[in-house]
Amino acid sequence: MSIFEPxxxxxxxxxxxxxxxxxxxxxxxxxxxxxxLVRVMCTGMVDPQYILKALLEGADGILVSGCHxxxxxxxxxxxxxxxxxxxxxxxxxxxxxxxxxxxxxxIGASDGITFAETIKQMTEQIxxxxxxxxxxxxxx
Amino acid sequence: MTTTVPxxxxxxxxxxxxxxxxxxxxxxxxxxxxxxxxxxxDRTTIMPALIHDPEQIDRxxxxxxxxxxNSAKLAARLTRKSPGIRLAAVLRPCExxxxxxxxxxxQACREDIIVISIDCPGAYSNRIWAEKTAQTDxxxxxxxxxxxxxxxxxxxxxxxxxxxxxxxVAEQADIRINLFAQNAANQIPAISQTPAGQQALDxxxxxxxxxxxxxxxxxxxxxxxxxxxxxxxxxxxxKAVDHPHQLAAYLNRCVNCYNCRVACPVCYCRECVFVTDxxxxxxxxxxxxxxxxxxxxxxxxxxxxHLTRLTHIGLSCVGCGQCANAxxxxxxxxxxxxxxxxxxxxxxxxxxxxxxxxxLPLSVFxxxxxxxxxxxxxxxxxx
Numbered sequence: 001m002s003i004f005e006p007x008x009x010x011x012x013x014x015x016x017x018x019x020x021x022x023x024x025x026x027x028x029x030x031x032x033x034x035x036x037l038v039r040v041m042c043t044g045m046v047d048p049q050y051i052l053k054a055l056l057e058g059a060d061g062i063l064v065s066g067c068h069x070x071x072x073x074x075x076x077x078x079x080x081x082x083x084x085x086x087x088x089x090x091x092x093x094x095x096x097x098x099x100x101x102x103x104x105x106x107i108g109a110s111d112g113i114t115f116a117e118t119i120k121q122m123t124e125q126i127x128x129x130x131x132x133x134x135x136x137x138x139x140x
Numbered sequence: 141m142t143t144t145v146p147x148x149x150x151x152x153x154x155x156x157x158x159x160x161x162x163x164x165x166x167x168x169x170x171x172x173x174x175x176x177x178x179x180x181x182d183r184t185t186i187m188p189a190l191i192h193d194p195e196q197i198d199r200x201x202x203x204x205x206x207x208x209x210n211s212a213k214l215a216a217r218l219t220r221k222s223p224g225i226r227l228a229a230v231l232r233p234c235e236x237x238x239x240x241x242x243x244x245x246x247q248a249c250r251e252d253i254i255v256i257s258i259d260c261p262g263a264y265s266n267r268i269w270a271e272k273t274a275q276t277d278x279x280x281x282x283x284x285x286x287x288x289x290x291x292x293x294x295x296x297x298x299x300x301x302x303x304x305x306x307x308x309v310a311e312q313a314d315i316r317i318n319l320f321a322q323n324a325a326n327q328i329p330a331i332s333q334t335p336a337g338q339q340a341l342d343x344x345x346x347x348x349x350x351x352x353x354x355x356x357x358x359x360x361x362x363x364x365x366x367x368x369x370x371x372x373x374x375x376x377x378x379k380a381v382d383h384p385h386q387l388a389a390y391l392n393r394c395v396n397c398y399n400c401r402v403a404c405p406v407c408y409c410r411e412c413v414f415v416t417d418x419x420x421x422x423x424x425x426x427x428x429x430x431x432x433x434x435x436x437x438x439x440x441x442x443x444x445x446h447l448t449r450l451t452h453i454g455l456s457c458v459g460c461g462q463c464a465n466a467x468x469x470x471x472x473x474x475x476x477x478x479x480x481x482x483x484x485x486x487x488x489x490x491x492x493x494x495x496x497x498x499x500l501p502l503s504v505f506x507x508x509x510x511x512x513x514x515x516x517x518x519x520x521x522x523x
Contacts, residue, residue: 048451049413049444056444069507079505083488086510087502090487091451091480096383104514121516134384134443 006060006126008035008119011046013077016067016109023112031116032123035063042066043104044077048088051102055092056134061101061126065118068106078106096133100125143332143341147317149325154286155279158202158258158317161330164344165228166194171254171340175215175229176200184273188214202230202256203319204282207263207299210405210462212238215255216248228254228340232263233310234301234460237493238405240312241456244500245408254336257313259320259359261289262302265465272297290325292358294365301461301474304370306363312495315341322356374482377475388443390476393469396439400473401449403466406456406492414445450480455501457481458492 012018018039024031040046043066054062064085066078085104093099103122107115149157165171178189178199186206191197212235218227231239236257242248264272272281288295294303310316314337318329332338381387398414401407413419419441429436459481461474485491488501 049448052444052447052451056447076505079507080502082510082513083502083505086487086513087451087455087484089513090483091454094378094480094483095381095387095447100518103516105516106514118516125516 004127006034008061009054009059010035010063011038011040013043013066014039014041015073017065017107019109020107020111020115024116027112029116031119034123035119042074042077043081046081048084058132060132061122063103063122065105065107068108098129100129143338145330145341147328147330152283155201159197159200162197163194168343170343171228172226176202184278203258205263205285206269208266210238210460211235212242212405215239216242219249219252222252230256232260233257233307234458236310236313237458240493240496241406250496254340255313256315257310258317260308262298264297265299268297299461301459304373306366320359373475374479377479391442391446393471394442396442399466400463403462406453454480454484456492
């Protein structure tokens, strides 16, 4: 039996988590290749639509990651993102999406190690959880 | 201080009694224009009209079980900038709640309009209204409907949204017409609830003084019956959509006409993303999607569209049910949206349209809130 390789989509902010991902790369840290990074200017611009689209197109997990509270380049975008994630985490389970598929983390620009660890942890969590409920066999 | 003006009803003609109040408001100069449901020349349809000539009040049907559109958007059009005239509107409680949401979104101005709201016994879908008015004329159908409602008989033909509505009274209106008062079949109290409403009611000549019996048990009993129906309905809906495959099946009759979005009073975007170039796919994109999945449903993005709307307006949904009313394929959208709205609004301790000074949940934040959604742990899953 082959091991399930989940597909993860990460919306990472330009100023913190994307920079942390860069740092993880230059530091040659190893983390799973299951993640696809989408660089956004701020987590505050991640419309719920982006997350829904990723889920419906078969992503098994979605990570939204930005600056620590108080560190947002745009002062408060991450606080707004947190409210949107709160909303999605309330709505999506009603329709059978496991809440663990959606994660919000704060990873600062110097946290390359945390970035690599987070990706590892999320990959393992989603691997254990299994494929997205809205699988590709679904005709939508 | 509130002002209560009793409106005498003769021969069960509540519509006419309300016309007298509206005329008095015009004659006293308190209002110069009125947005109100109005009987069409076909004597069958009731649509909102903006009335400037008091003679046209003859056609106003302030209360009826016709609910063709949610007037919140129309009232918003009239108050987007100052109308420069003393403007009033007869709005159902759910219409007023939607209007308040639009005011919070800066698409309407609550101060520019005097809202008169009648305790709401509910309404039929457009389809049922058309069927019934093919048999009976709109005026006698309405009289019969109100008689039955005030006698405490729940009409099984009401739209789903109305059958499960637990907010049939508008506490936020300037003037509340207390149809649920004890003796409403003979005398309806018009009650001011704001300074603007009080000023308007104080200016009209007092009717024959009489005791007004304000809401007794009628209101609480009605809400209790509706709550029970709501619990049953939403539980069934929750079961029907508890998996993405199930939700897709629930919505599979959708033809992407987007009528629900047009009819929705709180779908606030000036231009919807679903009609922009973003969704104007190249043929190759369809082929790619079909190739990847084996098959792709056409028209595409139906589930995506509805989920997007649920998340975008779930926090502002007032449960008016116009989405279901507008659906050409009878998809039970009202209960889906009401269920999701309740979940979403509970998370933020918010009620759409409850108060003008209650900020939209996504327009504000606190620094130390909702830390439970941050991080890699789910308390309920990974102890």
